[in-house]
Amino acid sequence: GQQLNQSPQSMFIQEGEDVSMNCTSSSIFNTWLWYKQDPGEGPVLLIALYKAGELTSNGRLTAQFGITRKDSFLNISASIPSDVGIYFCAGGNTGNQFYFGTGTSLTVIP
């Protein structure tokens, strides 16, 4: 199955720093999703994007649906220790399954 490319693969940052990650695909999607997976748990939906160019926030998290519809971006401002985890993007189209990214592992150093 198709897999989306996420970068960076891993990040080690100091508490309080901002974080940026992105996700790219060779296919066009009409929906982009961002999930966070805490260690030993299932992923949980953070943000859903439904329109090219859309910018959506959820607290300190902001995600954007790329204009080309082949990419998406997630930013976390003022990181805190509980932001630790793996972040996954997912792209999908109406009536079809979602495809997940390879994941970005985030470590926040207090």
Add this chain to the structure above:
Amino acid sequence: SQTIHQWPATLVQPVGSPLSLECTVEGTSNPNLYWYRQAAGRGLQLLFYSVGIGQISSEVPQNLSASRPQDRQFILSSKKLLLSDSGFYLCAWSEGHRLDGYTFGSGTRLTVV
């Protein structure tokens, strides 16, 4: 509200033994159901998905099989486990045509020894 249950949470099985992981969804009907495997805490590999009772689509040929005996029940099985079957198995559901994404269960950590 809808909930998804997955069990067991952890499992240690010897090579060659059978496997049965169960996933059930409550509060919805005719959900799409999915089984994913995650190796070494990294990417999600789609193993099977189902859009209805008895309808199973396999994404990756392997030592595993899936069944959907009831509308809200999805089972992942193996007749003989391999060492390479170790991993974190996640069940997920979604509502048909909606694009809200998937809701995941809490996962099963399987270690084959």
